[in-house]
Amino acid sequence: MITASTDWELLEKQTIRRIETIFLEKLSVRIGSPDADLFQVGILDSMTLVDLILHLEHAFHLRLPLEDIELDSFRSVRNIAKLLTDRKWSGIDERLIRYQVAGE
Secondary structure (H helix, E strand, O other): OOOHHHHHHHHHHHHHHHHHHHHHHHHOOOOOOOOOOOOOOOOOOHHHHHHHHHHHHHHHOOOOOHHHOOHHHHOOHHHHHHHHHHHHHHHHHHHHHHHHHHHO
């Protein structure tokens, strides 16, 4: 039997893999661990963070306004995955509501 926590864990693993692929293919950086502190090890700085956000927005079809984002959300790949998953699900709800209202 598949549970909500199992579904969440699978979604998290898939999201982490996609983020690691973006780091590798777009930023030429291999991530050793999804829990590594990306600022402390020097992978992310202000310029790289902006590039990463643009690539994430494109890959995940969502917007990540800088004023709504805390740096801790980008401290590790796992944190980024949580941010994206939370944003993706809330965005689906908002678009569905807008579609239903517009269709009436």
